[in-house]
Amino acid sequence: MANEVIEALPSGFPHDEVLAALEQWWNDELADAALPGDKALPPDIMTPAVEIDSHRAVRALVTLEEVVKFEIPESAIKEGGYDSFEEMKAHLIPEVAALYEKKRKKEHA
Template sequence: MELGMESGTEDLRKEFRRKQAKLVAELEAWFEDETQPIDGSAPPPPSGGGGSIIGVRPAIDSKRVIDASRVTRQVLDIELPPEIIKQGGYASCDEMISDLVPKLERVYTGELKVKKRRPFKVSEPA
């Protein structure tokens, strides 16, 4: 790697780290909003001794995590690449942040290459 490229990557890494506290705070707020029950109540405890499917599911699934792109666009000016999201989702906010933030740093600095998304194209009326 050229010296100029290393310097550019290091500058991006420093810039990411300056934004990291805001990124984490915004992701925490997003996670809190996304995992709140619609009616504000906690789910009822399972009845019987057989356990519950609710206890097995992640707190937030991987498809919903894609919606956190609004946070990454706002803080980092990049999309949240679906390919860096843990398949199946995350059991907690801490798990999501500890998984995504290092990956987002690598995407931000260009060390991790991800597919570029094509802009949505609206077709012309006939």
């Protein structure tokens, strides 16, 4: 059932927990993408831009749903995905926070 609340939501959006879960998801994605024997380049040499397409971002939503305790609609993801993890965080966290507040207010109405 779309947007079903799994349990009662606390009054405050768990920003730090959402950020930590999203960063853990990203670190896991990077580890999964690394080839055996890859060595990280020093940050001042070339850092490749990583694109996060909408299909990949859906996997992040599943991680965040465990923190916020409700199903996050795929429409929370920016159409076309993200050019970087920083862009994803800057867009997705406020989207999830708005959904959280909407759910919490509805729950207490």
